[in-house]
Amino acid sequence: MTKRMYPFYFVSIALCFYVVFTVVPGLMGIYLSLTDWNSYAKEIHFVGLANFKTIFSSDENYLLGIKNTVIFTISTIMIKTVIGLLLAVLVNKGIKWKSLHRVILFLPAVIPMLVVGIIFKSIFEPQQGFMNEALRAIGLNAWTQHWLTDIQWAFKSIIAVDVWKGAGYIMVILLASLQAISNSYYEAAEIDGANAFMKFRFITVPLLMPALTVTTVLNLLYGLKVFDTVYVLTNGGPGYATEVVYTQVFSQFSLGSYGVGTALITVLFFIMTLLGYFAIKLMSREEQN
């Protein structure tokens, strides 16, 4: 029989704050997404699902924003996790000056996004930017691109910058879990004749699963809420090529169309809840296995 250590009212203050500052405004947000709230009219009218119809209408760009947000989230989760995991394994054992490398690799995570944006705008500048200059210097002129202004490359460049900034953070979380794995597992596996890949696949990855669950959920929530990276680097352009939900929300709010903006956030809220729930469920099953 489980006995509660503390009475329920211990959490009542925190719960009150949570209800007042998160649940109630959240519910108000959902209500406002069903209204014509805007900066030009004093009254707010209930309009049913009109804002959602606008969002899902095929001749609007909102679907592109939702699609880009999902693509950004999935690709950054995958790339950051793979790179973060490889870096964690590398700095855990296989490299000299481990501490120094850990600091260097984690450094991008603590640089403010605004600074990262300015740096990468300069790096990606097509004429004198470091990226194209470096490619030209090694004779790869044909590889030079308009990284942030070419519709084919702009979104990929944003993903690359986000991976550069976030991989070190994932590495640190995974590294902490990696260091908690006992050496005896690896020694036993060696005795059984396991090679490096088999040890990684059948010992490291399963034992890292709780940490991978955490990083995946964090990346998922971060990715779906992405704004600053896109805003600073391309502001959703060229044209609408790199629009994500939050740049569209920002535009709608600045245009005074609060109802549509709130409806967009509500859509994202449901996507986020569903994806988060399934990600946790799926990875919890993996953990149990």
Added chain:
Amino acid sequence: MKKALSMLLVLGLAGGLLSACGNSGNNGNSPQASSEASSAPSQAAATESSASEKKDVTLSYLASQDWIKEPEMKLAEKFEEQTGIHIDYQIVPSDQYFNVLKAKLAAGEAPDIFGGQSGKFDLGPLYDVENNAVDLTNEEWVKREDPLFIEQATWNSKVYALTIWDPSSSWIIVYNKKIFEKLGLSIPKSYAEFLSVCEAIKASGITPIYEPVSDGWHHVLWFPELGVRYEEQDPGLAGKLINNQEKFENAAVLEQSLSQFNELMQKGFFGDNALSNTYADTEKNMASGQYAMTVYNIGLPAQIEKAVPGSSAADYGFFPIPLNDNQGLNVNPAAPSKFISVSSKHIDEAKQYFAYLTQPENLQYLLDNEPKFTDLNFSGVKAKFNENQKAFFDTYGQHTGTVYQTAINYLNPQWMDIGKDMTAMIGKQMTPKDILKNIDKRREQLAKTAKDSNWK
């Protein structure tokens, strides 16, 4: 239990998203702020008090890049020396300015003074001036400002903004005379001739046109600035568009200019870097000789001469934007303007600053020291046209018309959106027709929100 906790965790984290939306529609215009505005003392009294004592006040001033000229900053320093009132300029990149400003206005975090583009149709929809800006109708300088500019800063019979700008600053093509002479080219009189000129320049290894698309607003100029020509081709079009008797989508002349702009882009006349080019680099790039033409005001040659040692203003000439065979001069009495925020705690001091800027000797100082300006929209100021500029106005100044962003309602507020659409057209994601349809859609949205009877 574990599943329930997981769900709660996800809901909690995602719920934070919606929290931000649970705000009332109040724009922070408290009754207190409104009463402060209405009880503000006259400018004369404010100026008198400033002479006697210095104040320790800082006025925040939000403006888009290139709206605040260097001489104005010098004047602000002198103003601070005299009054103790410091002007804290907050300059925002032009492609982000309106989003930042409108977000600040909506959040009730407006600066003391904010910049905005004037326009008689736009002050309400764009800035909601009745709730966000101080009524300046009774200020002394209003009587001295050009009435055409005052009209563009007026909403429901009240003046809400101070505009200090060059009335002759039409957007035209500024060209490099040396390049034209070297290639034996003359000023094009039609779009076909303009294409031939561009072909010849491109063939010589020089990029025909410097177009800074990355700023998000400049390339839009090619479209609505041609109001004078549109009215010539389709008389009464502006009136029909204003009254919603005609749609942009159906106006062939508008589709024609967008198509021709796109043709220039697709033929490579803007060069490979147009999408990365910035407005701030115009002088440097034009002076380099790598570009032959750009869309700018008649003040550009003087700016180039000042910015790039060894260059000469006399090397540049002017002609109208020749899309749709335009040969008329586009005129725009709407310009970057200064508004005082109704929620400011220093309305008197902001009015005092406006009064200081508009003193005749300070206006003359501004004009004399700003290369971009050749004249100012105030009486009693001595203009500084050179021979090239006089020749241009003599040739084209007889045939003028108002630009469409000022002549037509609900167009200027969507300037940056049109910019995005045109960039999408450059990337072959949209057609000229799609752009016009989008303009109609946004106009309808703005008109309905403003309860315009023509859109019922």
